[in-house]
Amino acid sequence: MSLQYKPLSLVALATTAVLYGCGSDDSVEKTYVYDDATKTGLWCPLPQIVQTVDADYYPLSADEIAALKAAAMARDGAAFDAAEFNAYTYDYDGINLFDVLGLTLAEKARQVTAKAEARAFKVSQGQQDIFGDGFDAWFDSWFASVPLTDYLGKSERLSKASRGNELSLSSANNSEEICYTPPAACPNYLVPDESGTFTCITPLDNPLAEEQPTVGYMAPAGKAAIFYRSAQHITDGDNTEVYKDLTIHTWNDPDCTAYQDESTTDWGVGKPAAGIDPNYGMYWTMDLLDSPDQCGNMIVYNRVSGAKRISEADLRVPLANSGHLANLDKMSYLQDGITANNYDGRLYANPHPLLGAAAGGSKACGWGLELDVTGEVCVGQALAAQCPVGTIAVGEGQEEIASKCILEFDPAATTLYLRGGFNDWGTANPMSYANSKFRLNFSYGSHPESATPAEDGTVNYGFKVADADWAEASSFGAIKGGDSPAVGSEVALTAGNGVGQDMFIGLKEDTIYQYVLNATNPAAVTLKINEVPLAVFPVMTIDGEMVELEYSGAGQFSSRMTLAPDTYSISIADMDAGFAVGAGTDTTVVLNQPYPLVAAGSALSLTVGQQNEYDFILDLSTPDMPTLEVKPGKPLGNTAVFIRGSLNDWLAPASDEIVFDDASRSYSVIYGLEASENAYQFKFASEDWSTVDMGYSAFDMSVDADAIPLTDVGGNIGIKVDKSSSYLFKLDFNGAKPVLKVSELPIYIRGGMNDWLEEDQLAFNATNAANSNEAGHVYVRTIALTTDNVFFKVATADWSTVNLGAPTDDGLAVEIGQEVSLAASNGNLAIMPSVAGDYKFSFDLTNKTLVITGPN
Numbered sequence: 001m002s003l004q005y006k007p008l009s010l011v012a013l014a015t016t017a018v019l020y021g022c023g024s025d026d027s028v029e030k031t032y033v034y035d036d037a038t039k040t041g042l043w044c045p046l047p048q049i050v051q052t053v054d055a056d057y058y059p060l061s062a063d064e065i066a067a068l069k070a071a072a073m074a075r076d077g078a079a080f081d082a083a084e085f086n087a088y089t090y091d092y093d094g095i096n097l098f099d100v101l102g103l104t105l106a107e108k109a110r111q112v113t114a115k116a117e118a119r120a121f122k123v124s125q126g127q128q129d130i131f132g133d134g135f136d137a138w139f140d141s142w143f144a145s146v147p148l149t150d151y152l153g154k155s156e157r158l159s160k161a162s163r164g165n166e167l168s169l170s171s172a173n174n175s176e177e178i179c180y181t182p183p184a185a186c187p188n189y190l191v192p193d194e195s196g197t198f199t200c201i202t203p204l205d206n207p208l209a210e211e212q213p214t215v216g217y218m219a220p221a222g223k224a225a226i227f228y229r230s231a232q233h234i235t236d237g238d239n240t241e242v243y244k245d246l247t248i249h250t251w252n253d254p255d256c257t258a259y260q261d262e263s264t265t266d267w268g269v270g271k272p273a274a275g276i277d278p279n280y281g282m283y284w285t286m287d288l289l290d291s292p293d294q295c296g297n298m299i300v301y302n303r304v305s306g307a308k309r310i311s312e313a314d315l316r317v318p319l320a321n322s323g324h325l326a327n328l329d330k331m332s333y334l335q336d337g338i339t340a341n342n343y344d345g346r347l348y349a350n351p352h353p354l355l356g357a358a359a360g361g362s363k364a365c366g367w368g369l370e371l372d373v374t375g376e377v378c379v380g381q382a383l384a385a386q387c388p389v390g391t392i393a394v395g396e397g398q399e400e401i402a403s404k405c406i407l408e409f410d411p412a413a414t415t416l417y418l419r420g421g422f423n424d425w426g427t428a429n430p431m432s433y434a435n436s437k438f439r440l441n442f443s444y445g446s447h448p449e450s451a452t453p454a455e456d457g458t459v460n461y462g463f464k465v466a467d468a469d470w471a472e473a474s475s476f477g478a479i480k481g482g483d484s485p486a487v488g489s490e491v492a493l494t495a496g497n498g499v500g501q502d503m504f505i506g507l508k509e510d511t512i513y514q515y516v517l518n519a520t521n522p523a524a525v526t527l528k529i530n531e532v533p534l535a536v537f538p539v540m541t542i543d544g545e546m547v548e549l550e551y552s553g554a555g556q557f558s559s560r561m562t563l564a565p566d567t568y569s570i571s572i573a574d575m576d577a578g579f580a581v582g583a584g585t586d587t588t589v590v591l592n593q594p595y596p597l598v599a600a601g602s603a604l605s606l607t608v609g610q611q612n613e614y615d616f617i618l619d620l621s622t623p624d625m626p627t628l629e630v631k632p633g634k635p636l637g638n639t640a641v642f643i644r645g646s647l648n649d650w651l652a653p654a655s656d657e658i659v660f661d662d663a664s665r666s667y668s669v670i671y672g673l674e675a676s677e678n679a680y681q682f683k684f685a686s687e688d689w690s691t692v693d694m695g696y697s698a699f700d701m702s703v704d705a706d707a708i709p710l711t712d713v714g715g716n717i718g719i720k721v722d723k724s725s726s727y728l729f730k731l732d733f734n735g736a737k738p739v740l741k742v743s744e745l746p747i748y749i750r751g752g753m754n755d756w757l758e759e760d761q762l763a764f765n766a767t768n769a770a771n772s773n774e775a776g777h778v779y780v781r782t783i784a785l786t787t788d789n790v791f792f793k794v795a796t797a798d799w800s801t802v803n804l805g806a807p808t809d810d811g812l813a814v815e816i817g818q819e820v821s822l823a824a825s826n827g828n829l830a831i832m833p834s835v836a837g838d839y840k841f842s843f844d845l846t847n848k849t850l851v852i853t854g855p856n
Contacts, residue, residue, distance in 0.1 A: 057164040067094070071100045103445045107157075121368070215227075236279070243273070247265075247300075248298055258319055259702065303460050378400060379396075391407055395494075436519050479498055485505050487529050490527065492524065512532050514531075532551055532555075547559050580600050584596070595627055596627055611638075615632075641692045647776075664789075666733060668728060677772075679713065700739045704730075726744070728741075785839050789829055794843055812830065820851075833855070
């Protein structure tokens with residue numbers, strides 16, 4: 001490890017003439033300056049270092065020059081200027097010089113060392129056990145796929161050859177010492193060391209001090225301060241919201257024992273901040289021991305989501321009075337966008353403010369990592385195709401998480417526990433297992449006296465789901481960068497030591513939380529958490545078949561089944577919880593009517609008249625008044641139903657089928673209507689007019705403020721509109737009787753011609769002057785366009801009911817007069833008229849096509 005220095009002063013063992021002559025002479029002046037006490041020879045000014053001449057420093061060979069020229073020509077094509085080409089000074093940006101020039105002797109030696117380090121790393125990941133006898137062959141193949149730049153940095157051959165050309169070196173100069181500047185760059189908050197290894201280190205004095213504002217808080221004797229600046233920080237602004245959920249975890253261990261006990265924290269509890277500096281972000285103060293170690297342990301994280309800042313690895317702050325961890329004022333700084341300093345494999349905060357600092361250099365990733373598509377972030381390598389049978393890849397694509405293969409989880413052979421801060425991370429809460437799912441109803445009582453609840457009354461706890469031994473294959477945590485667990489949501493989990501992250505959740509007092517880990521696919525485990533009214537997992541038995549009732553929200557448990565016409569016997573119970581409900585005196589359940597259940601009641605009876613999907617809903621929102629309601633999954637059955645009336649000659653074209661949305665239990669269709677004094681008449685019916693035939697009396701009419709009044713016209717439904725537009729017809733089946741609502745649903749041309757606003761609404765395209773009661777699915781709008789290129793889409797105000805653009809995310813250029821097909825993609829449509837004027841946009845919602853004509 002290199003030591004920490006002040007910026008280099010010209011202290012050397014040679015004379016000044018020799019020191020400066022090293023970088024300016026055309027030939028090597030042989031100097032045999034050597035100091036036996038320090039075991040050093042020639043000294044050079046930064047950023048030069050002493051090197052011994054070997055073949056790496058010989059000028060470029062003819063073959064190498066030819067190879068460089070060919071690479072430059074291949075990159076530049078017709079722009080290549082042969083007359084201006086100089087192999088030593090040409091800009092080779094984007095060209096992999098390792099591929100062109102191969103490896104130097106020094107790089108080959110470093111590659112051997114790197115391969116040994118990589119092998120040790122993969123062994124530490126357990127990959128030797130995973131691959132068994134095939135480990136060596138797999139490792140050789142894997143290592144060969146790692147970019148050389150990840151462990152060798154920039155190619156040195158060209159820069160060494162340039163120095164050799166400058167000094168006219170040859171084999172005659174072998175073993176002589178020269179001064180040489182390596183092809184590397186340190187960030188502007190670090191400097192190269194003086195040891196000859198050209199490691200970037202932290203200088204004792206802040207190299208950016210003259211460019212930075214003063215820090216508002218300076219740690220007094222016996223204290224340390226830790227600053228963290230978020231990427232969202234507003235200089236001299238109100239940053240309360242930016243930092244509101246951030247806290248710090250600090251602890252002592254045998255390697256770093258620096259904090260007094262009152263300055264250490266439990267994971268998931270955190271330490272209040274001392275303040276927010278207008279320039280350097282949130283900061284915390286730490287009480288130090290009388291003789292603290294040279295470092296302190298810490299993690300900055302979000303107390304709600306558990307997301308760590310700066311790095312997933314544990315961080316340290318430097319506290320030494322000398323050496324590479326020197327920090328004389330005991331102030332430490334972290335900032336989004338700038339990685340922590342790596343000393344001996346551990347990450348340390350910087351002892352100087354980072355405001356205005358630039359990372360510099362090129363991004364290289366560690367073992368098991370690769371650059372993402374942006375070229376800025378290191379993520380777990382794609383590895384799944386290499387993992388042996390019976391194992392899975394974890395960590396792929398996760399930021400700063402090295403991927404690896406682990407054994408595949410065997411749910412049936414494993415007992416899992418909910419382990420977290422609420423039970424000292426122990427095994428007090430085992431989960432039951434059946435049908436590939438692990439379940440637990442966790443009753444949380446009172447908060448600990450030492451806890452400080454959040455504004456919503458919750459206390460946040462870290463947790464995982466794991467077996468008793470924390471085995472790698474069966475210890476599940478959050479996916480870094482993925483969704484965080486929350487009540488009412490389901491999130492994907494991952495196993496793997498160092499891969500699955502601690503999860504966090506806020507718990508309310510005297511509340512029952514239901515945890516369901518779904519291991520149907522052991523390689524893609526999910527966790528769902530709900531707040532439930534009773535600690536039960538009810539199971540419905542219908543004619544001897546057992547069906548789980550899963551929690552669906554609002555105190556209800558439900559399941560969907562396909563039933564044929566018949567009479568069924570039903571019972572509901574959770575034997576493990578001592579829960580059973582059933583019928584009272586009348587055992588008959590009627591469709592679409594909540595049935596009141598009684599404790600330990602008898603079997604229920606249900607008769608269905610047609611084959612359909614049926615939803616069984618057990619409502620425990622009022623625990624002492626449970627009910628069961630059975631509804632058809634599709635209220636109108638599986639037969640296609642259409643809007644039929646004067647708007648389509650009472651026919652049943654496919655375009656007029658009403659579409660069912662399961663989430664809202666509603667049917668809908670969009671129709672274009674012409675403004676008219678005469679009422680349109682319509683009903684909802686199947687093609688045979690018998691399976692379904694619903695007129696005015698079949699519905700309650702919506703009383704929403706935007707609902708258009710509907711009338712009873714001899715059993716049909718009547719509607720009059722005063723605007724030629726698009727209208728949404730919606731049938732809501734959430735109540736005992738369906739509710740019908742018709743409301744205007746404007747569709748717009750939204751794009752650069754109107755700042756993507758709701759200005760150019762499409763009107764229904766009435767084409768038959770003899771029919772004042774026309775309807776259909778084609779809409780038009782005339783828009784004045786210039787000759788500029790314009791992007792646009794067809795969309796409603798919510799960007800969801802209708803949001804149509806190019807067929808693919810790549811976008812599509814629309815030609816005047818050409819019909820184009822639209823799709824729900826991220827790709828915009830583009831038009832660049834050759835002549836300015838008024839252009840007509842004609843949109844067919846049924847076929848999802850668009851034609852632009854003009855200019856008019």
